[in-house]
Amino acid sequence: MGVFKVSNEGLIALESTSFEQEGLHERFDLQRLLRSKIEILAPETLVIAEEFAYWDEGRRRIDLLALDKQANPRGHRTQAR
Numbered sequence: 001m002g003v004f005k006v007s008n009e010g011l012i013a014l015e016s017t018s019f020e021q022e023g024l025h026e027r028f029d030l031q032r033l034l035r036s037k038i039e040i041l042a043p044e045t046l047v048i049a050e051e052f053a054y055w056d057e058g059r060r061r062i063d064l065l066a067l068d069k070q071a072n073p074r075g076h077r078t079q080a081r
Helices: 026-036
Strands: 004-007 010-013 045-052 062-068 073-076
Touching: 026 045, 026 062
Parallel strands: none
Antiparallel strands: 004 010, 045 062, 062 073
């Protein structure tokens, strides 16, 4: 899927890239950036844990575990594709 910049002249297609090309790593960069600005993905939430694996079916980790205003858990997985 393409990503575009909106300008007065119309849509400008941005060049495709990857995390590797940009020198970014999932856990150390993407996860850190999302943690610091979680409201981008989930407004009005509070991150309470990272790499959370202490749950009944903890074969996988939740990258960022957060609570919303009603104290409902919100799990977010970051994945480089």
